[in-house]
Amino acid sequence: MIKKSLAILTAGLLAAQLTPRAYAFNPAEQALQSPAEIMAAAEASDWRQVDSNNLMILTLESGAVYLEVNPLLAPKHVLRLRELAKSGFYKGLSMYRFVEGFVAQGGAGEQETDIAPLQQEFVSHTKQPLALDIKVNDNDGYAPRSGFINGFAVGQNEAGTQTWQLHCMGALGMARGNGVDSATSEFYVVIGHAPRYLDKNITVFGRVLAGMEHLQRLQRPGSKQTPFNPIIDLQFADQLAPEQRPKIRVMRTDSERFQALVAARKSRPEEWFVATPNYIDTCAMAVPSVIDD
Known part of the structure; x- marks a missing residue:
C-alpha cells in the first residue's frame, strides 16, 4: 500500500485541455x-x-517519487517506460549516478541489455501550431517563447509548430550516448538548477510531482552502501490495484x-x-x- 498524504508543493517542486470553468x-x-x-x-x-496511465511511481529506500509522464510530446519514450515498468525491469536496479545539484540517473548502468534504441523525440513537430495554455516569456535565450501545456514547462519556435519540454528542475529525461537515437532505458531527473543548454539535445518526457526529497537523499559517489541507491520498484499507477493508486491533482x-x-x-x-x-x-x-x- 502506498502511503498518501495531503501536501501542496511550492516552488521547490516544480510541473488535456478541460472544459472551461463556469465562472470567471x-x-x-x-x-x-x-x-x-x-x-x-x-x-x-x-x-x-492526473491520469493513472501517466502517473509513474519510483520507489526508493527512503520513499516514493511521483512523476507525470508527457505522451503528448514524447509518446515513444513514455511507451518504453511503461513496457519496462510493467515487466519489472527496474526492480532491483539502482540510481547509479548522482551529480550534486544536477542529475540523478537510474537504470541498468553498464550492465549489458538487449533493449533496442529509441528514435529521439527531442522536439515534437506539428503541422498546426500547438497552443500554449499560457505564455510566460518571449525569447529567454533558449526558446523564442516558453510557457506551459498541460502542466509541463515547454519551449516553442515562433510558429508554435515545434514544441519541446524544458530542462527545469524535476524534469524527467532519457539518457543517451553520442548517437541521437541511442537512448534505451536509462532515465534521469534534474535535481538542481535548470540546465537549459540540454534542451532539444535529450528527450524530456515528464516531471516530478512529489517526492523530490527522496532523490536529494540518495547516497553520493564514494558511498560504501551496498547495494548503491537501490530502486525498490518503478510502476505506473494503473498497474496497481485501484485502492492503491495515488490520487494527485495538478493545477490546470x-x-x-x-x-x-x-x-x-x-x-x-x-x-x-x-x-x-x-x-x-x-x-x-x-x-x-x-x-x-
Whole structure:
C-alpha cells in the first residue's frame, strides 16, 4: 500500500485541455493578491486529476517519487517506460549516478541489455501550431517563447509548430550516448538548477510531482552502501490495484487561476518586496500539485 498524504508543493517542486470553468474572474485584479492568497482561493475547477496511465511511481529506500509522464510530446519514450515498468525491469536496479545539484540517473548502468534504441523525440513537430495554455516569456535565450501545456514547462519556435519540454528542475529525461537515437532505458531527473543548454539535445518526457526529497537523499559517489541507491520498484499507477493508486491533482495551467498566479509571481505584490521586476523564468514557475488521501 502506498502511503498518501495531503501536501501542496511550492516552488521547490516544480510541473488535456478541460472544459472551461463556469465562472470567471479578472486575473489582473487577482495579481494584486499574493500567490498564497490566490492559492487559498483556488476551487475544484482549478485542478485536474492526473491520469493513472501517466502517473509513474519510483520507489526508493527512503520513499516514493511521483512523476507525470508527457505522451503528448514524447509518446515513444513514455511507451518504453511503461513496457519496462510493467515487466519489472527496474526492480532491483539502482540510481547509479548522482551529480550534486544536477542529475540523478537510474537504470541498468553498464550492465549489458538487449533493449533496442529509441528514435529521439527531442522536439515534437506539428503541422498546426500547438497552443500554449499560457505564455510566460518571449525569447529567454533558449526558446523564442516558453510557457506551459498541460502542466509541463515547454519551449516553442515562433510558429508554435515545434514544441519541446524544458530542462527545469524535476524534469524527467532519457539518457543517451553520442548517437541521437541511442537512448534505451536509462532515465534521469534534474535535481538542481535548470540546465537549459540540454534542451532539444535529450528527450524530456515528464516531471516530478512529489517526492523530490527522496532523490536529494540518495547516497553520493564514494558511498560504501551496498547495494548503491537501490530502486525498490518503478510502476505506473494503473498497474496497481485501484485502492492503491495515488490520487494527485495538478493545477490546470489553462485556468485563469494559474494565469493570476503567474502574474503574481512576476510582480510579487507582497509588502516585503522592494524590487519587483515583473518577470519570472518559466522554469521557476512552479505548478502546484496536491496528493489526496
